[in-house]
Amino acid sequence: GDSVTQMEGPVTLSEEAFLTINCTYTATGYPSLFWYVQYPGEGLQLLLKATKADDKGSNKGFEATYRKETTSFHLEKGSVQVSDSAVYFCALSEGHGTSYDKVIFGPGTSLSVIP
């Protein structure tokens, strides 16, 4: 079945450091890809998305490019802030042009940014 793998955490970075969180996926079809963020004690927020190959999703300084050839969707940010400390989930949804496709999440990567 479909699955998402992402780098193990926790990741600890100093403020203004460069962030990369690797994500790869396995899917039978042509999925849409997402990054969700979960701040401590809060719910899931969609950070960015990409729906087709070579699409680049971006939001709040974060970006990720849908790479079909490597089945990857790595998250990057050039300069992290303390407020970026959260758990980041890579996820996919098959879509198949239907209206009822579940989101499959990766295990999550915890990021801590220290001043």
Added chain:
Amino acid sequence: AAGVIQSPRHLIKEKRETATLKCYPIPRHDTVYWYQQGPGQDPQFLISFYEKMQSDKGSIPDRFSAQQFSDYHSELNMSSLELGDSALYFCASRKGGGGYEQYFGPGTRLTVT
């Protein structure tokens, strides 16, 4: 903009009790999904509904049931609660027709003691 509403936000139950979680989707969204996130875990899909019919089923225990009503809100009923049911339960909604992302609610935190 309107978001997905879940109630209650927090719920404490004892073992073997029952619990009902409610989800109110974004207006004009006809598809609802339920997910369970255990402590330190990623969210796991439980069940989904499209136009009031069950559309997909994941790792939902037999002790749980759910339905979607005519106004598209959904309820997740959990019986014979176990300690392991303590988790954050998310509801998400989506507009039918494919190609639309899911919007997640804030979650209901269920604690079973």
